[in-house]
Structure formats: structure tokens, C-alpha cells
Amino acid sequence: MEPHASSTTPTAWTRKHLLGLEDLTREEIVAILDTADSFAEISQRSRKKVPALQGRIVFNLFFENSTRTRTSFSLAAKRLSADTQDFTASSSSLSKGETFIDTARNIEAMGADLMVVRHATPGAPHLLAQHVNCSIINAGDGAHEHPTQGLLDLMTIRRAKGKIDGLTVALVGDISHSRVARSNIWGLTKLGARVILCGPPTLVPRSMERLGCEVAYHLDEVLPHCDVVNVLRIQFERQAKALFPSVSEYSQLYGMTQARVLKGKDNLLVLAPGPINRGVELTPEVADGPNSAILDQVTNGLAVRMAVLYLLSGKMDSKATGGDSSTERDA
Ligand code: CP
Numbered sequence: 001m002e003p004h005a006s007s008t009t010p011t012a013w014t015r016k017h018l019l020g021l022e023d024l025t026r027e028e029i030v031a032i033l034d035t036a037d038s039f040a041e042i043s044q045r046s047r048k049k050v051p052a053l054q055g056r057i058v059f060n061l062f063f064e065n066s067t068r069t070r071t072s073f074s075l076a077a078k079r080l081s082a083d084t085q086d087f088t089a090s091s092s093s094l095s096k097g098e099t100f101i102d103t104a105r106n107i108e109a110m111g112a113d114l115m116v117v118r119h120a121t122p123g124a125p126h127l128l129a130q131h132v133n134c135s136i137i138n139a140g141d142g143a144h145e146h147p148t149q150g151l152l153d154l155m156t157i158r159r160a161k162g163k164i165d166g167l168t169v170a171l172v173g174d175i176s177h178s179r180v181a182r183s184n185i186w187g188l189t190k191l192g193a194r195v196i197l198c199g200p201p202t203l204v205p206r207s208m209e210r211l212g213c214e215v216a217y218h219l220d221e222v223l224p225h226c227d228v229v230n231v232l233r234i235q236f237e238r239q240a241k242a243l244f245p246s247v248s249e250y251s252q253l254y255g256m257t258q259a260r261v262l263k264g265k266d267n268l269l270v271l272a273p274g275p276i277n278r279g280v281e282l283t284p285e286v287a288d289g290p291n292s293a294i295l296d297q298v299t300n301g302l303a304v305r306m307a308v309l310y311l312l313s314g315k316m317d318s319k320a321t322g323g324d325s326s327t328e329r330d331a
Pocket of ligand 1: 066069149
């Protein structure tokens with residue numbers, strides 16, 4: 001199987017883990033997107049399964065709930081012929097006092113080649129990468145990063161617009177609690193997009209400008225500049241106290257309505273990582289309308305996760321541990 005349609009080759013990939021987009025170079029991000037495009041083509045064929053990860057074991061370790069990410073990783077691993085196993089934290093021996101690291105080391109002792117980890121604590125996947133020998137993929141760590149969501153958002157924009165360089169993308173909503181926002185910021189800025197963060201001041205700290213983006217508080221002023229709007233969920237579960245007066249006031253000021261879609265550039269692309277709060281961050285009319293790419297994002301997520309698993313599979317036996325710094329590359 002040779003999934004690459006572009007000049008990027010699998011041998012260009014040197015990393016054992018995918019912990020965040022902050023660590024990746026522009027070239028590495030493009031390599032994943034090119035590989036994902038090839039897997040998207042394979043997914044259109046009648047025979048969708050390829051033997052790339054035959055004999056490998058992929059464990060999903062989710063310490064937070066998930067619909068899209070866990071299912072998508074499971075399906076991606078199956079399409080690559082890996083054996084997959086879900087670990088359910090709530091029914092595990094964590095309740096008897098077993099530590100996070102001991103749990104992971106026991107799972108590794110069962111032969112895991114790769115662990116897909118979601119945890120409420122920022123840095124949890126990075127910690128595991130220092131204590132186990134198998135590959136680690138960050139499937140969301142607190143408000144820090146969600147790299148495969150960032151990648152599938154990039155893929156969706158690139159396929160819809162034909163490019164990312166030069167586009168203006170607004171990330172709207174609860175930026176300060178959003179791991180999706182951070183992965184989008186790293187990925188979009190590395191690929192040359194202008195990124196505007198927009199929401200209430202309590203959810204969009206001015207200090208985030210240091211990440212290479214602009215900060216704005218009036219969505220209606222931002223929209224005429226936008227090619228893409230990525231509408232982020234209000235993360236009520238991560239807010240210790242109310243950070244805006246009411247949900248209805250938030251919706252009036254920042255909710256994507258059809259009238260607001262028309263304020264954007266022609267063919268404004270509307271993304272939302274899901275789960276969506278219909279009527280809060282966007283109206284059902286927008287969520288289900290012609291500008292929405294919400295379900296394309298989910299479809300592309302499968303191809304992105306196949307690409308990441310495929311690229312990491314070449315490095316699963318490497319002895320490198322810890323983060324993904326260049327010192328760990330063996331190229
Ligand atoms: N977008 C996303 O990560 O969705 P899940 O929480 O359902 O995985």
C-alpha cells in the first residue's frame with residue numbers, strides 16, 4: 001500500500017508520538033495532510049481496509065467522554081488492520097488506587113504498540129510518553145491541545161478552499177478553555193493563515209496575541225474579513241464560574257446565524273468541532289446549512305487518524321521516549 005499522492009514520503013516522518021501541533025513543523029503538518037488525502041481516496045474504494053498495521057495493537061485510553069475521537073481512532077485502526085481495545089476508566093482499577101502511569105504500564109505489558117490518550121489534565125499524554133515505550137497520541141489533554149482535531153480542521157479547510165496560506169480564519173467562542181483553539185492556532189499560523197480569536201473578553205484573553213493571532217471582541221466587525229469561521233463550544237464543564245451574563249446574551253453577540261454567514265466572504269466555510277450546542281454557538285439553520293462543513297470534518301477525521309497511525313507505525317519500535325523534540329529524531 002502506498003497512500004501518498006504527493007511528493008511527501010513516509011520516510012520523511014521521524015516522530016514516535018503525536019503530542020501537539022505546537023511541536024510540529026509546517027512540513028510535518030503538510031505530510032500528515034497529504035497522507036490523509038490519500039487515505040480519503042482509499043476510503044472511497046469498495047475495499048477500504050489496508051494491511052499497514054497488521055499485528056499491531058492500538059489501545060484507546062479515554063479518561064474523558066468522547067463520541068467522535070474515540071470512535072474515529074478505533075475505526076481508523078481497524079481500517080489499517082490493527083487490533084484495537086478500548087480502556088474504560090470508570091470501570092478500571094483506577095478506582096482502587098492504581099495510578100495513571102501504572103495503569104498505562106500494565107496495558108503496555110499486554111503488548112500495546114500505541115496508546116491514544118484523552119485526559120482532563122494538560123500534559124498527561126506527555127507524561128505517559130516518558131514512562132512507556134509505545135507510541136502516544138494526544139486525543140485531547142485538558143485545555144491544552146487536541147492535535148488530530150486541529151489536523152482534521154486543517155484538512156477540511158484545505159479541501160474546501162484549495163489552500164490555507166493567505167486565508168483569514170476566525171476562531172469564535174470559548175478560546176481560553178479550548179484545546180481545539182490551541183491546536184488550530186498552531187496549525188493555521190504555521191500554514192500561513194491569518195487567525196482572529198473572537199469572543200467575550202472573559203473567554204478570549206488579549207495575551208493570546210503572543211501566539212501569533214489577533215484578538216477581537218466584535219464578531220460582526222470580524223466577519224467581513226473571514227474565509228472560515230470555526231465555532232468553538234462553550235465549555236461549561238471547564239468554567240469555574242459564569243464568564244458571561246447569560247447564554248442568550250452570548251448567542252446574540254457571538255452565535256453564528258444565517259444573517260452572520262452572509263456577512264462573511266463569499267462561500268464562508270463554517271466549522272464546529274462538536275459536540276455542538278444548537279442555538280448557542282450556532283443556529284440549527286447554520287449547522288445544517290450549505291456553508292456548514294461539520295460532517296465533512298467528521299469524515300476527514302477518519303482519514304487524518306489513519307494518516308497519523310500510519311506515519312507513527314514506522315516509529316513504534318523506536319526506543320525514543322518523552323516528547324517529540326528534534327533530539328529524539330533518528331533521521
Ligand atoms: N471534537 C471532539 O473531540 O469530539 P468528541 O469529544 O466527541 O471526541
